[in-house]
Amino acid sequence: MQMKHIYAFESMDEYKKHEDTIQQLCKKLNDYREILEREYALVDLPKGVLWTTEELATTVFSEIPIPAYTNKDLIYMVPDIETWRKIFIKQLDGKKLPHVQRFYENHTESELLIILTHELTQHSDLFLDDFDDEKESGIWFEEGMCFYLPRKILLSEDEFNEITDIERELFEAFKDEYGNHSLKDFGSCSYQGTLSSTMFDYWRSYLAVKFLVEVHANNDIKLVFHEYHKWFKEGKKVTLTEYFDINSLF
Template sequence: MKQLYLVTDKEQLQLYQDFLIHHQEKWQSYIHYLKKNYQVTDLPQAILWTDLETATKILRDCPIPAYTNEVRMVMTPEIEVWKSIYLRQLEDYPISPETKEIATYYSSLSDRHLLQIIGHELAHQSDCFLDYEEETMWFEEGMVEYISRCYFLSDQEFEAEKRVNEQLVQLFQAQNGYHPLSEFGKATYQGNYASIFYKYWRSFLAIDFLVQRFGSISAVFADYHRWNDEGRPVDLLTWFNLRI
């Protein structure tokens, strides 16, 4: 993959290049892991490293500064930007011990979480997934989040992230009611950050539940493909008997 930079000044260019040089071996090893374990054969032709405004307003109207397709991946490699985005999930909730705990967690994120975001986007290239359809979007988004977290985060970090996700899901549902995973789709990105990440975190938690039930990621994928091979007799949520 080519490494491209769309920056506003030399300082920003240096910042992004330093991040790439410092962490390149780690995410290159991750790519090898994806190819070995998750049928990743083709990668985007380039990664475009750029800032928040360029990623979310100029290149694409999208509130999240990380996204990919077969041609290019876009990523903002600034941990302070991501801390701010995640903290904005709390804007509509009153201050409580729970929200303070969540805020403390997000304020302490490290570059490992940036690598996990990159890993999330690269895992979308897996041929283990069926065609990307809104019907199964929750499965793919939850699975790439799960795979990348397992790889880049320690066991303690994984569990801390999971706990925060569970808390945010509970906060959102207490205020806005329950929303089924089948609603994950293009309209997801028209909401605020709490609404957007609610769907991502629930998808991750669904995959975490399935991995615990089936015993491994590969076993979950096997049942997912059996659903497809048998002609998709019911929707995927019903197939997995998911009621979370």
């Protein structure tokens, strides 16, 4: 079954404004989908991608503040590059990080693709929690891996290293404010209401998964998934951070 592409815009002009971007993203998403199906257990596709505006994504279809998300049936995605550029800059919460700001101003389009493919990656059967599960112990692993995989597959080595450096810089800039909880308590700072408090655990989870793959497993992604599955099937007797022994690192 192929994914449907559904357009929810309030005018034809709004759709036309983003038509080229959507077409480019659809082609790259399809290429990435084939890799996931072949290598990373993507079996049940979402029924489609719903392309819409930031306003509709965050006030009508959901109250999630970031206008890209997925559920069992649909990926909701905003294709407006200017919207995402503003969101990326807003992550800084007024901190003077000129290198980070320049990166997002110049790489919004590639980051938009990574966000879209992150949402598709969440449908892989390699992740053992269902969409309606609470995912209390392992959500950091899924969220981090869903950024790691598309970046590793779609970006050049230089691009991959650059976004890693950017998110490490953001992690370091905000860890004193938001880093006082365990990695397993993903999202526990989001109640503070700032974009950086929400995004902090995504940056941290990506860096943790990168460490697991490249250091702990010597670049063997499948080995990391094997250990994650073993933890799950043994009954999650300890938290996943304890199982991987990374509590003190992130």
